[in-house]
Amino acid sequence: MLLMFALSPFLVLGGGALLLMLAEVFSRRPSGLAIGTTIVFITSGAFSVALWLYGIEFLPVGILSPWILVDKFTLFFNVLLCLGGALASLLAGGYLVEYKLNRGEFYSILLFATFGGMMLASAGDFLTLFLGLETMSLGAYALTAFRRASPRSAEGALKYFLLGSFAAAIMLYGIALVYGATGSTDLARVGAAFSHGVVTSHPMALIGLVLIVIGLLFKVSAVPFHMWTPDAYEGAPTPATAYMAVVVKSAAFAMMLRVLLTSFGDAESMSWSAGWPPALAAIAVLTMTVANLIAGRQDSVKRMLAYSSIAHAGYLLVGVVVALRSKEQAAAGVIFYLATYTVSTIGAFGALILLGSYGKEAVSYDDLAGVGKRHPAIAMAFSLFLFSLAGVPPTAGFFGKWFIFRAAMDSGFYWLTILAFINSVIGAYYYLRVLVFMYMREPQPGAAIAVPMQSRHVKAALLLSAVFVLALGLAPTCTLDAAIAAATTFRM
């Protein structure tokens, strides 16, 4: 029974998804599905919280190891992914109805993809890890292609699928090489083998490491493995974009932390002159800079947000590099950043959704001209989320950046921190540009203006995100403590 309890977040999500699929067949009111999905997500998240409070040390989780590791890291990510999923399904509840896309499978895919994400965050073995990765990725491909009638959607999804399979194959090959060298797919055992110098006797383990790192970087859409991202994000229906930017990315970072810190966390693999941290640091700088520079040149706000999510991956990679000095601090910073990033990004996409309606979508900057006067409440919420993404206190994003940058400073990565700072400044440019259009521009006479949709679902999602953004900015203590506790998984 306790074992069932330990697995309850997974069981609730999987069971809920199946139930909703049945309900969709027999129900004539698919609009209830969004609420149903949200409830399933919240229940699953609530079970994770309950497990946390109950104390994982009292649970018989040993027999699940290493397939599924139920530790605080897993639970934190379960809650985070469920939060992102719940908010995304609320957004979908408004968006799909408005754009006449309201087919029930969206929600099932959402739930199953999140299931995969949770598996990814909890996997302690390359096999379950890969299963989770594929479950999540297939869902994401399907969500991208959800606007069947739109060529952009199909194109984006196909690109995403092609390159995603490419990356999955590369990663799988890396896993195979590591398995061949170490004789194990258990992350911890691989880690032990690496710290005992398996590379010396089996050089192919090093190639395996390289291939796995490439696969991981693809999943977090780091430059130069990012090029599918803008196309897929732009083609996908906006709730799916928000979902991919938040949940898929969070799960990918969970996987990255777990794999790199557990399996490749030995001194030699993490050497500052020859290991993965310097490679990751270079990728981080490249990611931030390229994404921010291109984001500044976009005309579409949705595409700008897509590039912004790539830039945030860069900041997060800076956090991962800190692992060189303190794995725990790195993990805590990244986890907390993901929490702040989740609520801010969902909110920003949600505001963009709410501002448009069928045939009068808010896409480009020009569509947003004068919104501040016409719809002050939505504009204010949008501004709040953009401030948070830019890292302006007292919003959530400020603390996310603060802790990662400070960790980098503490670890002596001054150049990395300075570059990240400069990039934040560039980032502020295009976030504030939205505000300029909303508050200081008037629409061109005769130009099409965005008309907000009427949706309680989206409004609820926005309100929730805004509350979280402010709460994390004003009282980060509780979440931060939880993030620090979750990071103890990587205590040496």
Added chain:
Amino acid sequence: MELAAFFPNNNFSLIGVILALPLIGAFINGVWGARLGKPAVRLMALSSVGLSFIASLFAFCALHRASEALGHGEHQGAARLSWLAWEWMHTNGGQFLQTVPVELKFSIDALSGVMMLVVTGVGFLIHLYATSYMANDPGFARFFAYLNLFVFSMLVLILGDNLPVLFIGWEGVGLCSYLLIGFWFDKTENASAGKKAFIANRIGDFGLLCAMFLLASSTGALDWAGIARGAVSLVNPSEGAQIHIWPIANAHYTGWLQFLQPTHPITITAATAVGLALLLGCTGKSAQLPLYVWLPDAMAGPTPVSALIHAATMVTAGVYLICRLSFVFVLSPAVMALVACIGIATALLAASIALVQNDIKKVLAYSTVSQLGFMFLGVGVGAFVAGFFHVFTHAFFKACLFLGAGSVIHAMHSRVHDDVASQDMRNMGGLRKYMPITFWTFVAATAAIIGFPFTSGFFSKDEILFKAFVNHSVSPYKTELAARGVEVWEAPTWFGPMLYTLGVIAATMTAFYMVRALVLTFFGEFRGWSIGRASEAQHGHDLESAEKAGHVHGHGHVHGSEAHDDLTLPGDAPHESPWAITLPLVVLGAAALFAGVLNMAPFHFEPLGHWLDPVFEQALHGSVELRGGAEHAEALMWPLAGGGVAAFFVGTALAYWVYVMRNGEPAHRLATALPRVYRFLVDKWRVDEFYNATIIATTEALATMANAFDKWVVDGILAKLTALIVAGFGSFLRAFQNGVVNTYAAFMVVGGAAIGWFMIVPHPEVVIKAEGAAQMVEATTGPGYTYRWDADGDGLIDDEQFSDRSKVTVQVEPGAKKTIRLEVKNAFGITRSKEIQIAGPDAPAVQMGLANAAQ
């Protein structure tokens, strides 16, 4: 009362209720006020402040119990109820990710407890008054949102337990003051009066900020208890602890700037610097010289605002801050003397201007500035209780005077329909008959302000004058500093008597102008009839503008319609105001008469003094000497009170003679005999003109220059250039995002190859550490690395075999150099080598020879 069980002293969350109620009121009225309708707005505004007052009463009782519990021993500590609302940026989780928490903490002690009651109590009465006064204003909800927000900010200012929280409230009241002065912002002069107040306050805020930084660096704390503990370090006479005035930042001038270099750097103690900076902040907020100019203009706001913000509460914040940080001020007798000088100078200047003003609100405004001067005089001579007592009594009588004036203006306005004319005392007169309640309460408040014996103003003002005469500020660390050869400036012996004499003169002027105002307004015959006719021509226009400006017409329907129907009729007589206006007047008038019993120093009955003693205990410890000893001072108490009484008699008699017996004729004669003096006073000493010509002109010139610089250099060159570069890079990179999936895959391959190359090629890097004469050279690790060395620098590899020997120790003679060689082989059998040049201990280690040789 079992309140203590719910609210322990160290977590007194009732403070949260006191603070939250006005904030909720402000929020609801501000956001939904327009839709709620006037009755709901009125209910919201009144109940939030009223309930806050009731909560404050409970809190005060709890404070009383807490101080009773501490006992009345010799070394009784100050009772304090504190509440830590929330710590921003607080973490308790791990050894990392820590920050310095920002404490949002509030506390009630004897001083803030009294202030809290005054703010919520008087605030409630003025809210009640305003519900009637503003009843016909279109911005009714907005007005009460601002007013509630003001009460909240003021409470934050008073209850804050540290300077940053106080500063939030300090800025908050400044903002509300700005919003309310410019409440009728469609008139330019109102809007600019608001701006003037805000800017003058900003100058003061700069001082307060400086003081905060200085205190944080000198005492290491910003909360009251922490500053009190660290206050000693402010008088540290050592070189490092002094504040360098010149040369700034301890720079050293050479060359042609030599003449700027003084032989000895000019320094002041941190205590003096902090005191001066705080004083600047206090002069801004409390309208003292040189920053008092905003307060008279602030009368552009609605009269309840003048009463609440610009008389009873906000402007006393400076005095409150001096009382709060009294233990810092007393450390520097020079600053104390300066406080007293500013106080008396302001009192005299403002009183002299008030003598000749004809606008009833202007008279009261200058009277407020003058009374604030008295308060500064009090705290400046170390009579903190007396100064604060004057804050307390002034809140009652000045609020009463302003509200009475508002009632008069309200009545006049319904008669003359002109904003300016209805405030001009020359148009009033004889209102005693028409508005008896307003008249009697005005008389009571006037009696208090002019020091009619045994009214509240008599006790508070006379105590200030008495203390000004007998008190002598000295440094509390006089003997200790003298032992270290440091002499602290002290005021000369004639200083106290001089302050006393000037104070009596200011008090005489106070009596004169207040009685003049009383007589002109309420006695004689009503002179407004003629105004009614004179303004007939522009009557319609005036009415319109008056209504737009939002002045209340009381029974507006009657006057409005009558005036429109028949313009030749003079309109009906001024009339008494409704109960919502007269009730606050009666309560405040009664308080103005009788609040003095709380601190009757001449009768040795001083409950307020004893109540406040613990607050000022640290400040008064050894910092005030009584001139001629305690016995002597005691004996002087009644004789010196005589001076105050004489001032009252002379001023009143003179005003009575001029304005009642001679009907203002001597005043006219004097004005015509000395036209230049008269004009000078009417023009308010031309201080505004002086500021315009000097400071404001300079600032504008600087602003023009800065604007040009910003336009041409910053915007024109810097901004455009960087934007161009960034945009250029962006466009360049964007070109690769061409939508072709082959390109995308190609980039992935390139990226993957780069990572692979980086990890598959070995990187020989070394870290060199000096260990005495020897240098330790350590190669950095990498996956599957093995090493071999040429550590002796002979050009030959020491050991042919690669091993995991990653460190070598190298001996280098001082000054000499040696080149050693490292070869690294990784698991793939790829080898890279590096030559390292190692210098002897004297010269710094240099890395050279980055040439890699592949094998």
